[in-house]
Amino acid sequence: MFEFIYLAILIGMGGTALLDLWALLLKTALGLPTPPWHLVGRWFAGMPTGRFVHGSGIGNSPPIARELAIGWFMHYAVGVLFAAALLFIWGVQWAHAPTFLPALIVGLVTIGAGWFILQPGMGVGVACNKAPKPNVARLQNVAGHVVFAIGMYGTALLIG
Structure with a gap:
């Protein structure tokens, strides 16, 4: 169990850190705004009071x-x-001999969390249908x- 938690933390943080570097690259190269983490925090902070949708x-x-x-x-x-979901489905042995496909599958499936939970909850609609573009x-x-999937895979390669 300790190995599972340890690997989930490292792989999840590695994937997330690469995603953050990607956002900085897009901001620097293309002038795109970085994600509004303060608004995400506002959304999560409203949950204990029963506020799930803005x-x-x-x-x-x-x-x-x-x-x-x-x-x-x-x-x-x-x-x-x-990352814990990835390890739960493919097992901790995946982290010791990682292949890209499981990370990619998890990365693509998790788009649904944003499109069908986070974005509607924040008032942007399903799959950003209320966004300006x-x-x-x-x-x-x-x-x-x-x-994010590349980051999880790369982190697993580094630590495996």
Whole structure:
């Protein structure tokens, strides 16, 4: 059990860190905004009070204390959770002899968490259909999750 938790933490954080580097590259090279982790923190912080949906947009909800820190923490916690799912399905032995396909499958399947849970909850609609440029947002989501998969795979190669 300790090995499972240890590997999930390392692989999830590695994948998430590469995703963050990708976001910085997109900001530097293309001027794209980085993800609004403070708003993600606001969304997660509303859950204990029963607020799961911000229909008029999370930006219209009042700010909460430490929302940026909560957003960053949850960003990495979710990455670890997704890595744990990978290890649960393919076993910890995957981390000792990783192949790319399982990481890619998890990366692509987890797009659904954003499209069908996070984005509707934040008031952006299913699969960003209320975003100013929904198809651009969707493409960024897919690319980001592929980068996350590459990061999980690469981390497993490094530690395996």
